[in-house]
Amino acid sequence: MSEIPVPERAERVEGLVSDELIDAATLAGVPDEFQRLWTPHRMAYIQAGPEPLRDACPFCAAPGMSDEDALIVARGTTAFVLLNLFPYNSGHLLVCPYRHISHYDEATAEEVAEIAALTQQGMRVLRSVSRCDGFNIGMNQGHIAGAGIDGHLHQHIVPRWRADANFFPIIAKTKALPQLLGDVRRTVADAWNS
Incomplete structure (x- = not known):
């Protein structure tokens, strides 16, 4: 049986790790080949825990805020469009009625029509500003169906985009997003009416 060669790097860190348990700070300065993705904005989601906020609906609060603070890119008569605070990809939009309803079959004909029109316009704008290759479009109806905010x-x-998915989101539960939300909001909002 041949031995697995020990990388040269192991010699540089030898002695740092003993049989005793050490904390991460001890190794913080040890260089390695990993690239770090720092996502401090995710801490709000992590600290909120698995249950959505019970007392406040962010989609009811958003229209009363400035577009920049609420990440709103467009406002219609019965519905509006904003960026997802925890996006799957850069440019992930949400189309919401102003009225607090839980299910699609509760929407009025006017709300359904405007949600559809805003969805189409959102697709056109995203295609224009990001040159995406396709879209996932849909609604998760109810907590059991995966809705993070089911109310x-x-x-x-x-x-x-082609090749935008790899093992990273699945294995590491991490998604690399190349743009900040404020920058995406500004780009999409500026292109919305052009």
């Missing part, structure tokens, strides 16, 4: 109807528009 207020919202439709997802997720732009997709």
